[in-house]
Amino acid sequence: MKQRTSLFDIVNVLILALFACTMLFPFIHMAAVSLSSAEFVVGNRISIWPKGINFDAFAAVLSDKRILTGYKNTLIYVVLGTTLSLIVTTMGAYSLSRRNLVFGKTFMLMIVFTILFSGGMIPTYLTVRNYHLLDTIWAMVIPNLVTAFNLIIMRTFFQGIPRELEESGKIDGLSDAGILTRIVLPLSKPVLLTVMLFYAVQIWGNFFSALLYLRNADLYPLQVIIRNIVMMGVISDITVSSALGDKKVVLESLKYAVILVGTLPILLFYPFIQKHFIKGAMMGSVKG
Amino acid sequence: MKLSILGQIKRDRIFLLLLAPTMIFYIMFRYVPMFGITISFMDYNLFKGIAGSPWVGLKYYRMFFENPDARIIIKNTVLLGFYKLLFGFPAPIVLALMLNEVRSMLFKRFVQTVSYMPYFLSIVVVASMIDMFLSPSTGWLNHALQSMGFPAVNFLQEPGWFRTIFVSSEIWQQVGWGSIIYLAAVTTIDPQLYEAARMDGAGRLKQIWHVTLPGLATTVAIMFLMQVGQILEISFEKVFLLSNAATYDTSDIISTYVYRIGLLQGNFSYGAAIDLFMGVIGFALVYVSNRISRRFSETSLW
Structure with a gap:
């Protein structure tokens, strides 16, 4: 059934288009300014279209040692953390998905309780400190190893896998571990991918752990570097490196x-x- | 046949082994800190540890409540949470309703994709963008204001602007992601209801009001209760990154205060006392809202 396009449709689409612009504008503006040459940026003449296109700003940023170290550190944290978190969460969620697991309800209650109540910033900091994790790469990985949200997503998914499949595996002589690796995991690729991505994004953007647990600048993840350069204005290295060429790159x-x-x-x-x-x-x- | 506990443990030994890392993590990094909160009743000394520090009872709790800072940071935390709920809660519902009315699937998919994106940006990146855009000398917002004849405003240095900046940036980041659940709920509404409404002569707006919204009522109610429960869970990172000494009158919240006074200045017991106070109120809020949610629907957090 074809309906006429009414005034309602036009207004609705216009508002949504405007909304989409507010979502995109920041990125376009940032790209435009960072690609434009100095004289246009200083004159405030850039909105969404770059003028005097050049890649000097990016070249300067990519040759900055702190950025490269930050990138490297973040990649290490993401790969290491996502791998460990995914393995531990998968094993835990699989066990908790079994309806008759001994003490299963107690374990689940213990986990859910941590969503409701936590020791808070100071006791957590002191605990991590007591374990001698401060200023190690593990400080970025271990204190947030398992997220209750991700565990629950996985458990829900595992619970949806028909019991008959596991039974048939048993009849074929598979062990409990065999059922997990041969039957359950191959069926769970979508949820594994989803949870993996949630962990990766979380670790990629983690600023809190670095702020609390890291003092050694060699361990700083990219987020700390971005904050130091953009918000705290610690730019010395970059200006030096960009001054190597004779072209001027504007701070902005x-x-x-x-x-x-x-x-x-x-x-x-x-x-x-x-x-x-x-x-x-x-x-x-x-x-x- | 019912197995004894020992028999069950033996039967489930593989699963208990698989679960062990998870539970060890929870005990070491979630439960140990909970007990660590006892330092709020002590004069905790980093070098003497818990065993060697003297008990002081409620000293640090009294200290907090007698401190004039307490009133300010509690007020700031509650107001920030309240404004976020007031403006941030309806936003994704409105977005979902509008998206639901779009006829062109291509356009709808485009708006959806674009609107989820900010959710995946790190808080540092969002705060950095805000910092740059609002800069009084180089930010585009002030350029725009000036070109319209208004004076430049140093937004991040003025306490009066902090809540607006915080709440709008939260909405910008989360409105798209928040709309997913409502869009899913809309698809469960029986199309015959729209048919019937059209027969009765209802226009598009009336269909939204009389069919779509009632169809979403349960989801809306549950989400509302959940968010009321989490009203005090304000992103420490974002507030920390966007606030500065000039705006503490409105921007200093409980968690940033604990970080600054408790952790940076080493007043661990004092900080832990505020942590516990916060934790108990947060717990009560989530618990009560979840109980209500469970009463009038099948859905709850646990």
Whole structure:
């Protein structure tokens, strides 16, 4: 049934288009300024279209040692942390998905309780300190190893796998561990991917742990570097490196380039992975 | 046949082994800190540890409540949470309703994709963007204001602007992601209801009001209760990054205060006392809202 396009439709689409612009504008503006040449940026003449296109700002940012170290550190934390978190969460969620697990209810209650109540910032800091994790790469990985939300998503998914499949595996002579690796995990690829992405994004953006647990600048993740350069204005290294060429790079273009370089991986992958996130959002809203 | 506890443990030994890392993590990093809160009743000394520090009872709790800072940071925390709920709660519902009325699937998908994106940006990146955009000398917002003849405003240095900046940036980041659940709920509404409404002569707005909204009522109610429960859970990172000494009158919240006074200045017992006070109120809020939610629907957090 074809309906006429009414005034309602026009207004609705216009408002949504405007809304989409407010979502996109910041990125376009940042890209435009960071790609424009100095004279236009200083004259405040850039809005959404770059003028005097050049890549000097990006070249300066990418040759900055702190950015490179930050990138390297963040990648290490993301790979290490996501791997460990995914393994531990999968094993835990699989066990907790079994209806008759001994003390299963108690374990689940213990986990859910931590969503409601936590020791707070100071006791957590002192605990991590007592374990001698301060100023180690583990400080970025271990204190947030398992997220209750991700555990519950996985458990819900595992509970949805028909029992008959496991029974048939048993009849074929598979052990409990064999059922997990041969039957359950191959069926669970979508949820594994979703939870993996949630962990990766969480660790990628983790600023809190670095702020609390890291003092050694060699261990700083990218987020701390971005904050130091853009918000605290610690720019000395970059200005030196950009002065190597005779072209002048404006501070503003530099800072936007730093932000974009720090966001690029997520912006690039986002279109391909968004459907997995959405699945996770739906699963998370189902009762755990 | 019912197995004894020992028999069950033996039967489930593989699963208990698989679960062990998870539970060890929870005990070491979630439960140990909970007991660590006892330092709020002590004069905790980093070098003497819990065993060597003297008990002081409620000294630090009294200290907190007698401190004029307490009133300010509690007020700031509650108001920030309240404004976020007031403006941030309806936003995704409105977005979902509008998206639901879009006929072109391509356009709808485009708006959805674009609106989820900010949710995945790190808080540092969002705060950095705000910092740059609002800069009084180089930010585009002030350029725009000046070109319209208004004076430049140093937004991040003025206490009066902090709540607006915080709440709008939270909405910008979360409105799209928040709309997912409502869009899913809309698809469960029986199309015949729209048919019937049209027969009765209802226009588009009336259909939204009389069919879509009632169809969403349960989801809306549950989400509302959940968010009321989490009203005090305000992103420490974002507030910390966007606030500064000039705006503490409105921007200093309980968690940033604990970080600054408790952790940075080493007043661990005092900080832990505020942590516990916060934790208990937060717990009560989530618990009560979840009980209500469970009463009038099947859905709850646990």
